[in-house]
Amino acid sequence: MYGKRLRALALMTAAGLTATLALVFFWAPNDATLGFLQKIFYIHVPLAIVTLCGFVAGGLMAIMHLRTRNPRWDVRSYVAIHISLVFGVGVLITGSIWAKGAWGHWWVWDEPTLVSFLLVMLLYATYQPLRFAIEDPERQARAASVFAITAGVFVPINFAIVRLSTEVVHPRTLDNISGNLPGRMQVVFWLALASVALLWVTLWRYEMASKHARAQLRALRRLLGGEDDEPLRRSAAPSISQAGGGH
């Protein structure tokens, strides 16, 4: 089910990212203040936005899990948070590189946007250990969903608080964007955002398809009377077989 139309999605993502890179380097003008260095903006900011949206999506999926008691929603939430964490690492690294080039420091501790994003990342870094700490899969899924919802609510609140803070060293992106970015830059930014969002969706479906295929294999092995090669052990990653197989 998750592999359906995955090839078309992957091709769209590849085309979008290729077009984005081409436009970033050959079409978008250099920034008047930061010059060529500002090109990092087109990868750093979309990654940050998609990461935060991914965390919120993980929270929404966790709500569905608690509402329906369907463990498949827990798997979906887990994969969403897992991929967002990977993207978040990209945000921190590209942000640090940009900070070094623009401000001369890899990290600025008194900058609210940077520190708040790090806080969000540290918060979500506890998600996997939390899951691993609970052996019973059902209890683990419930606790993980409660965490995902709570942390998912924290993300937009955190974002809003940072916006309201008075220290504005970090550039504002989605604040009157048409007034901040010239036409070409704006086009490239939105294309980059769409491409990175597509990448997130593609990777999410890719991983869900992989988990689903693995669950089907295990079910088939049981049907054929073979031994399950994956003994019961503590794991932070839920499997679809725990969720009862199926779609």
Added chain:
Amino acid sequence: MAAALPLDTGGPYVVAAYLVFVALILLYVAIMAGKLSRIERELGELTELAARTRSERPEEL
């Protein structure tokens, strides 16, 4: 905050940032490739198991 470096020296930083992005994607794809090869191996084992089960019970066929 003033730029710490001259504006025309941002190239290496931009390249580094985009390389990080590409490296993350490649790392993810490599991990998924590992999972795929594991699924492929298990599928092979199951095919063998199915063939063995079939040959052991010819009267049912």
